[in-house]
Amino acid sequence: MRELTRRATALAGAVGTGLVLAACGGSGSDGDGGAIELTISANAATGGKNTEEAEWIEEWVIPAFEAEQRDRGVEVDVSFEPSGVDDEQFKTRLALDLQAGAGPDILTLDGIWVGEFAQAGYIEPLPDTDWDGWSQIPEAVQQLAAFEDQLYGIPWGTDGRVLFYNKELFAEAGLPADWQPTSWAEITEAAEALAGLDGVTPIQLNAGTAMGEATTMQGLLPLLAGAGEEIHDGEEWTGASAGLTEALAFYEEIYGGGLGDPVLQEEAQGRDKSFERFAAGEIGILVEGDYFWRSVINPDGGTAPMDNRDEAVGWALIPAAEPGAGVGGQDFVSMSGGSVRVVNPASDHADVAYELLTFMNSAEAITAAVEGDARITARTDVNDQVLAGDPLLSFIAEEVLPLTTFRPPLAEYPQVSVLLQEATAAVAAGDSSPEEAAADYAEGLGEVAGGAG
Template identity: 30%
Template structure:
């Protein structure tokens, strides 16, 4: 009897050991989903946590690891690319969209999201213009939450002082030039107008300088039907002639715009402190001013309007996908990665984050919550996206942007005539991209 009891005890101990090993093995096999994002200010952390809380309730057996990188975007991208190149990338990536979408997709670092968004009812809340900003080669690769757009800003106090109308709505390019001429003549201590040009303007030269004119002249940078970059067209010539007039003929834009380090920092401040009359800049600039000076003071100081086309036939803004969400191609659990992306991009989080860090919302229903509707500027920004024109999502865009920086500088500085600058630009682009990949429109 004693031997039998002892045998039973031994069996129970062995069984408990087996069960314990199984539990340990299951714990070791617990699924982990990793999320990476850069955020120097820390403004996104609480929203990441809110999405994580919902995710963990729905998937209690999944280990969710969210890593915030307190570094500038460029440094984060370096870390991210190194991790992806070594096969150690995260499951979910939160980073800038635009040309990165094409770069990451071509490298095989991210997966198309078509099957996910097609089964997601909320995708209907995203306007077609917004969807196009995250679509590459016919596939959706990213989910935006807060978008970029731009306004033509004007300082109301300067306009009133020189006798220009407030509110102001120029109907053509000539109206902008003429208003700047009035400021120059009647308020010589003010900067009439700033138009970004050259390498110093960085991305602003393309998005806040060249493209608002180029698109307004009917230009296209890339022909999706032929798969070629357009390197010469009437729109190029009209845009460069405008640069020549603004910088050289009428001397409305100071040459220092092309030599100052980070000229946008200086010029944005001058706009809101009453030293600059007209500036085409990002919507986030006004949002930042509201945070710094308060909504009432900002509204009294600066007005914002859509950019007119050359002939006044349409008004528009330059849109951008902003910071977006990707699902990594290296994820072993892409469905779970998508589930986190989906929970972050819900109506309330999208609205509240974009109120705290002012940007137009990507999904239209987020603009309908009371707090959002109470801020006229945010509603105006979101409504402007109906008229948005986006940059082409192509990996070569950065090369083209650099050549456009040089092109605008050569004309604006007087180094070259429009004709000579165009010849050099065409030659450089052909060398960069291959003559077979470019075309000319007469």
């Protein structure tokens, strides 16, 4: 992080008049004798979408920050702009506001939007600061808020992908309860052992367009990282590379070898059905994120509750194709997503808005945000406290986040993702070889993103 923050100084001149802390003149007013007015925006609404976030902002953040500023002699009036629309609608609305030099002072962005908004000039790099919170955010997680080695905001929530497996089925197949594969071959070996059980699909690896982004995030991209590549290397998109072909070959091994259910990948509700089948003990291994553990098979309110979850479900890191073959020479890999909060560079009070930004990402504030609903945050100190009672979430926070990677925050990514989904669909259905599917992907890449370098 320190390196990223130092690099941000190069562009901080453009931000200097807005974000670099300025004197408040003692009065704490907006220049007319009144309180400084700030607005927070998020795609959240009390009683609706992301209600917990909205309640936290309205009931904790705003009164606590106003009180803190008042104690310092600064009168601040913070308001919240709720929303409860589709994420793309929310994104479009923010972009239009920022393009017009308007919009709220504090914005919540999906991390995948950061690069697109930065390229458009809607957001600007953070100034070089000594905010102590950076020491609590792993460097890998900081990448969620970074674009071209510049930090544009502060990540506050994230996740991670692992291999979930059913210990009871593993026991029946003669597999260890503490399974941790170190290569793709070891995943295949376990799946082949599970294939001997009646009524059990050995592995669910999301494929095809019906699964949507879940195919890309829970399937293709972790495998690509395990083959030592990322879909965008910071300069160009990855085309029909050796790594992509290797990842697609693993799909062929799973679905062509009868270790996965190719029909399930084509169904409109296939992902939900895979959840139900895992919960019912009909799938042995499933590649998913922590959402699956806390919101799907959670015995207390999950969408596919699994009463024996805590005893029957195990988890393991996703291995590279072979030890040391992953991105950066890693033995294990993962993919993560999450959100980022940024300051609007057009804010009339960007200095105080920046103070609000760091306040919202303080340990006290993040702890309050996840109270009663354990979730993985960007902060190690908060995770150590609030996740102590949940072994899976603690595992992801401690073991997965330090080695995770993120999707490229570029405008072309959604179209590239669809092309990747189509490639996995063709291989899973047996319609194309890995080489043919990779070539078709590369051809499509040329149309939507100018191709690979």
